[in-house]
Amino acid sequence: MKQKVISLKGVWAGYGNNNVIEDINFSVKKGDFVGIIGPNGGGKSTLLKVILGLITPYKGEVKVMGLPPEEGREFVGWVPQESDMDRDFPIKVLDVVLMGRMGRKKLLRSYSKEDKNKASEALEMVGLQNIAQKPIGEISLGQRQRVYIARALAKDPEILLLDEPLASVDPNTSEVIYGLLKDLNESSAITIVMVTHDVGAVSSYVKSVGCLNRKLYYYDEKTLTQGMIDAAYHCPVDLIAHGVPHRVLPKINQEETKR
């Protein structure tokens, strides 16, 4: 049986008195590619932060690589949501990727030759080695997203967590990046958990899916049922998006849609 690399048991978490996610029971096996979808404010980012140990749950247990998340995140590459950045900030693409190496040791230190090699390899993996010396503010949004993925890969992660990596990226670039993630998952056996609003991408690229709206509807299967979607969104959502038909949606069972 494949090793569980992430495991959450009876996890409740939120901010102050605002409980956001409820009774989450969820595990991810090595080599899986999990897509997490759900409505705005449903708690998707919160779930990722719990896995990273950035938020301590009110109750329940979280393990990453069999360790408490603060220790397990040593093995996790993290691609956060694109945030506003100062385009004039004088930092080069390679410097951004090198930052991924800092997470490996708690102490600040200067970069070693190995760090520099790993950063260059990561840039090569995302096809951007040719712009290593460009200022980060001068590249496109799609390239920047690939740089952030390279920063996560520079850490040599076992697990990659991505929070809507392709929000506001054009469809062609999205396809390239999803293809890259699929390849990393298949050829480098990196386990991936990706939050996305892109149901079409979920249907084409991931191996298992979950819907999160305070509660997680996840059955460790390749199929996403209309029942799961309706339960999470509390309203019918058309799964057949972006012209990608029936990849994950089995024939809708009338009984299930009524549930």
Ligand SMILES: Nc1ncnc2c1ncn2[C@@H]1O[C@H](COP(=O)(O)OP(=O)(O)OP(=O)(O)O)[C@@H](O)[C@H]1O
């Ligand atoms: N730092 C914070 N402090 C207080 N409340 C927060 C904080 N971050 C998120 N929340 C609240 O927690 C709830 C869930 O937010 P979260 O970002 O996890 O949802 P999400 O599913 O990722 O949403 P989206 O799809 O819009 O990114 C929201 O009501 C949000 O306002």
